[in-house]
Amino acid sequence: xxxxxxxxxxxxxxxxxxxxxxxxxxxxxxxxxxxxxxxxxxxxxxxxxxxxxxxxxxxxxxxxxxxxxxxxxxxxxxxxxxxxxxxxxxxxxxxxxxxxxxxxxxxxxxxxxxxxxxxxxxxxxxxxxxxxxxxxxxxxxxxxxxxxxxxxxxxxxxxxxxxxxxxxxxxxxxxxxxxxxxxxxxxxxxxxxxxxxxxxxxxxxxxxxxxxxxxxxxxxxxxxxxxxxxxxxxxxxxxxxxxxxxxxxxxxxxxx
Amino acid sequence: xxxxxxxxxxxxxxxxxxxxxxxxxxxxxxxxxxxxxxxxxxxxxxxxxxxxxxxxxxxxxxxxxxxxxxxxxxxxxxxxxxxxxxxxxxxxxxxxxxxxxxxxxxxxxxxxxxxxxxxxxxxxxxxxxxxxxxxxxxxxxxxxxxxxxxxxxxxxxxxxxxxxxxxxxxxxxxxxxxxxxxxxxxxxxxxxxxxxxxxxxxxxxxxxxxxxxxxxxxxxxxxxxxxxxxxxxxxxxxxxxxxxxxxxxxxxxxxxxxxxxxxxxxxxxxxxxxxxxxxxx
Amino acid sequence: xxxxxxxxxxxxxxxxxxxxxxxxxxxxxxxxxxxxxxxxxxxxxxxxxxxxxxxxxxxxxxxxxxxxxxxxxxxxxxxxxxxxxxxxxxxxxxxxxxxxxxxxxxxxxxxxxxxxxxxxxxxxxxxxxxxxxxxxxxxxxxxxxxxxxxxxxxxxxxxxxxxxxxxxxxxxxxxxxxxxxxxxxxxxxxxxxxxxxxxxxxxxxxxxxxxxxxxxxxxxxxxxxxxxxxxxxxxxxxxxxxxxxxxxxxxxxxxxxxxxxxxxxxxxxxxxxxxxxxxxxxxxxxxxxxxxxxxxx
Numbered sequence: 001x002x003x004x005x006x007x008x009x010x011x012x013x014x015x016x017x018x019x020x021x022x023x024x025x026x027x028x029x030x031x032x033x034x035x036x037x038x039x040x041x042x043x044x045x046x047x048x049x050x051x052x053x054x055x056x057x058x059x060x061x062x063x064x065x066x067x068x069x070x071x072x073x074x075x076x077x078x079x080x081x082x083x084x085x086x087x088x089x090x091x092x093x094x095x096x097x098x099x100x101x102x103x104x105x106x107x108x109x110x111x112x113x114x115x116x117x118x119x120x121x122x123x124x125x126x127x128x129x130x131x132x133x134x135x136x137x138x139x140x141x142x143x144x145x146x147x148x149x150x151x152x153x154x155x156x157x158x159x160x161x162x163x164x165x166x167x168x169x170x171x172x173x174x175x176x177x178x179x180x181x182x183x184x185x186x187x188x189x190x191x192x193x194x195x196x197x198x199x200x201x202x203x204x205x206x207x208x209x210x211x212x213x214x215x216x217x218x219x220x221x222x223x224x225x226x227x228x229x230x231x232x233x234x235x236x237x238x239x240x241x242x243x244x245x246x247x248x249x250x251x252x253x254x255x256x
Numbered sequence: 257x258x259x260x261x262x263x264x265x266x267x268x269x270x271x272x273x274x275x276x277x278x279x280x281x282x283x284x285x286x287x288x289x290x291x292x293x294x295x296x297x298x299x300x301x302x303x304x305x306x307x308x309x310x311x312x313x314x315x316x317x318x319x320x321x322x323x324x325x326x327x328x329x330x331x332x333x334x335x336x337x338x339x340x341x342x343x344x345x346x347x348x349x350x351x352x353x354x355x356x357x358x359x360x361x362x363x364x365x366x367x368x369x370x371x372x373x374x375x376x377x378x379x380x381x382x383x384x385x386x387x388x389x390x391x392x393x394x395x396x397x398x399x400x401x402x403x404x405x406x407x408x409x410x411x412x413x414x415x416x417x418x419x420x421x422x423x424x425x426x427x428x429x430x431x432x433x434x435x436x437x438x439x440x441x442x443x444x445x446x447x448x449x450x451x452x453x454x455x456x457x458x459x460x461x462x463x464x465x466x467x468x469x470x471x472x473x474x475x476x477x478x479x480x481x482x483x484x485x486x487x488x489x490x491x492x493x494x495x496x497x498x499x500x501x502x503x504x505x506x507x508x509x510x511x512x513x514x515x516x517x518x519x520x521x522x523x524x525x526x527x528x529x530x531x532x533x534x535x536x537x
Numbered sequence: 538x539x540x541x542x543x544x545x546x547x548x549x550x551x552x553x554x555x556x557x558x559x560x561x562x563x564x565x566x567x568x569x570x571x572x573x574x575x576x577x578x579x580x581x582x583x584x585x586x587x588x589x590x591x592x593x594x595x596x597x598x599x600x601x602x603x604x605x606x607x608x609x610x611x612x613x614x615x616x617x618x619x620x621x622x623x624x625x626x627x628x629x630x631x632x633x634x635x636x637x638x639x640x641x642x643x644x645x646x647x648x649x650x651x652x653x654x655x656x657x658x659x660x661x662x663x664x665x666x667x668x669x670x671x672x673x674x675x676x677x678x679x680x681x682x683x684x685x686x687x688x689x690x691x692x693x694x695x696x697x698x699x700x701x702x703x704x705x706x707x708x709x710x711x712x713x714x715x716x717x718x719x720x721x722x723x724x725x726x727x728x729x730x731x732x733x734x735x736x737x738x739x740x741x742x743x744x745x746x747x748x749x750x751x752x753x754x755x756x757x758x759x760x761x762x763x764x765x766x767x768x769x770x771x772x773x774x775x776x777x778x779x780x781x782x783x784x785x786x787x788x789x790x791x792x793x794x795x796x797x798x799x800x801x802x803x804x805x806x807x808x809x810x811x812x813x814x815x816x817x818x819x820x821x822x823x824x825x826x827x828x829x830x831x832x833x834x
Binding site: 270284343368 | 542625630644786
């Protein structure tokens with residue numbers, strides 16, 4: 001059914017927040033080096049699913065998880081406490097609202113390189129930072145003020161900075177949680193273009209609540225509804241020949 | 257119409273009460289500042305702040321011993337309390353502590369905050385006697401540290417609680433460990449609040465007399481080792497206020513304390529503005 | 538990589554140690570005070586100590602009743618003065634004051650909260666004591682030296698003002714604007730909005746502020762010690778001298794520490810201070826929890 005290799009796979013994944021049953025028996029496969037969109041009405045568990053991939057859910061209170069998640073064939077729940085950072089390092093996260101770290105633009109990109117002890121020489125570090133900022137098309141806008149606080153950038157620039165920061169740790173997967181919802185249309189378009197470029201080298205998982213964005217970008221689509229996977233498959237199949245009535249209704253715009 | 261009238265009359269009466277109250281508050285403060293500034297300015301002089309008391313006459317000379325003593329007590333105490341406090345405050349985050357445990361610690365800190373400083377004083381005194389030590393700079397620092405820990409920690413804790421979860425998620429998603437996230441990201445984001453806590457602790461420490469009354473003792477000389485007893489500005493005031501001939505020194509000391517409190521308040525405002533620049537909103 | 542894990546491990550453990558140190562400190566103070574006050578409790582029952590009215594250590598009489606009465610009087614009067622004045626001031630600053638005045642007053646109040654108690658004590662000694670002696674006490678037809686419970690309570694009230702005011706302003710400001718607008722839009726006056734909406738919505742924080750003010754007043758040592766007269770007798774009026782628990786330790790520790798039983802009596806006083814603070818904190822937690830449940834908006 002899938003032409004490429006599978007990067008992330010979940011088996012019977014169940015997630016409870018306190019007493020809320022958020023994800024119900026989720027079984028999905030996410031192909032490598034493609035853009036997978038997770039769509040569905042708001043509150044259906046898209047973000048929860050996304051954050052379960054890099055075990056970010058566990059920093060919240062009162063969360064119970066059962067089932068398995070395999071990344072590159074390895075169950076991420078097998079790793080113990082101090083190996084979790086390595087799992088997370090494999091996956092960059094872009095959140096709804098950009099969260100630049102409370103430091104300068106330069107340090108934001110350098111942060112991951114420093115904690116993982118890559119590129120420790122000054123010259124190498126400078127070159128790497130230039131490279132990643134160019135990757136996201138931010139270099140020309142910020143090259144003269146690299147040491148300004150990142151909080152002074154516009155929201156769109158901040159989001160691209162977060163993207164640069166994420167790819168600087170050389171992840172395999174980029175998890176995007178509605179990355180354009182806080183941005184103006186032009187900044188959103190820039191991010192979309194970047195995602196299309198990045199999927200050549202990375203597995204991109206995109207949570208989105210705008211159907212049109214999923215149609216524009218996705219190779220593979222997962223439709224979540226009330227915490228259940230209703231339909232998943234290549235984008236053309238899901239969008240053009242949806243099988244489940246709920247999917248049909250959602251794509252037609254009857255439920256949102 | 258009648259009803260509305262009664263309602264507006266009630267509002268007017270209470271507004272009057274409010275104005276009277278605020279006048280009482282401001283009035284009492286003006287009196288306090290006025291007394292200290294007027295009397296302090298007239299008794300303060302170069303020799304007052306550059307000389308120790310003349311040997312044999314505790315009322316002669318200046319109050320340099322108390323100024324130095326206060327700095328030697330409050331600065332190291334604040335430093336120690338700050339190191340311990342930041343450790344605790346970061347540890348209370350839910351990545352490290354179970355929320356129940358964290359709330360228990362918060363409760364303990366609140367109780368410790370409420371304990372009168374004189375109790376810290378005699379607690380340290382007991383330990384001091386048990387260890388065969390006398391009243392000294394060291395025990396004074398220890399007492400002030402204990403006094404400052406709950407204040408500084410609770411302030412830091414409140415600041416750290418405000419750090420958005422998304423920011424922590426960003427740090428984790430880059431592969432940071434819990435400790436790296438706490439030390440590098442959370443600490444920086446919460447820095448203005450942390451700083452306010454430290455300065456508040458310093459202000460409390462430099463002004464407290466009850467905890468160092470017995471632990472630091474009193475001396476007319478500047479301490480030369482950690483084991484010397486030492487004067488401090490608050491204990492200087494406490495020892496001299498009732499003697500008419502000692503009052504100039506008491507006023508000078510009060511004036512200096514007031515200036516320090518003002519400075520701390522101004523510094524914390526200026527600094528927190530400066531450090532706000534990195535903070536992500 | 539290994540170095541990184543080691544550093545994390547050590548750092549986390551150090552943080553844990555600091556945290557445990559604090560809770561240990563809490564128990565250590567309690568246990569040590571309990572242990573050291575044991576001596577005086579061997580010969581005197583706790584009941585006798587708490588309710589007998591003679592404090593005369595030289596005669597082995599350790600009655601704390603006058604001191605407890607003094608403490609209750611001073612703290613009670615101080616709060617009676619401070620609570621209404623602080624609340625009204627806070628309402629004025631938060632809701633009524635013009636923007637410019639508010640901007641000046643807020644930092645002013647914060648500075649006040651930081652003024653050391655010994656400075657309050659000094660000002661009370663040099664201003665309030667003569668005032669009480671020459672003007673206020675005669676006005677009530679009483680003779681007084683000015684070193685009395687009334688003076689102590691007044692200066693204590695002044696010390697408590699900034700604490701209650703600044704916390705209350707904060708909680709009044711935290712009331713959502715939409716809530717105020719909702720009340721105003723049904724035709725309520727500003728005062729009615731304050732009374733029925735703002736005040737109600739911030740009741741838990743106001744209670745917390747008052748409790749904090751109480752804690753400060755109850756434990757205050759130095760300022761009271763400077764103006765209360767330091768005589769452990771049951772006061773005949775608010776203009777007679779008295780003594781409070783905390784102030785007793787400060788004034789008597791130096792002379793009593795050499796005799797074990799006397800020292801032990803003061804340890805008992807410190808233990809009482811500790812226990813009262815603990816009990817009020819526990820009460821505070823429960824009151825706040827109930828208040829939050831009732832007044833949540």
